[in-house]
Amino acid sequence: MSLSPDYVKSVFTHLTSGHAAEFFSHVIDNVDWVVTGDNHPLAGHWHSKESFFKDSWSRIGAVLMKPMQLSIEGVVVESQGPGRRGKAVVELRGIGGLLKNGNAYNNEYCWVVQFDEHGRITAVRAYLDTAKLRDALEMNE
Template identity: 40%
Template sequence: MAPYPTKTEIELFASSLGTSDPSPFFDRVSPNVQAFDHIAAANDLAARTKNLDSLQFSEAFHSNSRPPTDTSSADWKTHALGTINAVLASPLQLRVKNVVGGGDQPWAVLELEADATCKNGMEYAQRYAWVLRFDEEGIVVQARAYLDSALVQKAVDSNA
């Protein structure tokens, strides 16, 4: 048996991110998860936050130049996708496109996509890569999220 969740296991619990009950995914997140975002934009800068997909930037930095921010799984769950969901016509539904890693490796990349419409009619086609590190109990202890921040900002600005 593999010491870490397999690709199939990760696909299964991550698929809950596209439902009204994402708890199967968040139940696999440590209460003391280290989470931070690498926000991809034209200038290739990233911003460190305590919450995935929030725009409450604490400071700008280049990828991997600083250690992750400690946060709680409750904080992550509460605020994940909160900023963008406020401007969408309906809550964002994430779909799993691919999983790389897992099984005999502690790290896995979860490729996600979401196609939605903003309240003003703007199309919102976002792509994500979540890089996850699991402990030997199969719990996410570290997470990095990569996404198109220019798209998020455009959606927020045009729906203010």
């Protein structure tokens, strides 16, 4: 399949509509997932969808009384070619989250995502406002 901005948006729309399970159905089980940074507890490198979900995704979910509403702010696609997997950069904005302590939680994300020839996500490198994440976890776990 040819990777396009419309296809990438269709995958990420599952996150913006609150259907994370549908989004993760597009992620291979042995995904290579990196959350960048070194000054927050969720920075790390995972080699499976299960371990990323358990050690990272569910931790932030556990400190939220109300999840953020994500929106797709932009998508840039580098097409596939001989010997090259497709890659997309997805800019996300999360607003309206509410932490257990009653404080608002908003964040912005930039995910560099690699896709295989079947349109499944094989690797993610996630960038975000790590100070906001660190503070949210420290004050609410």
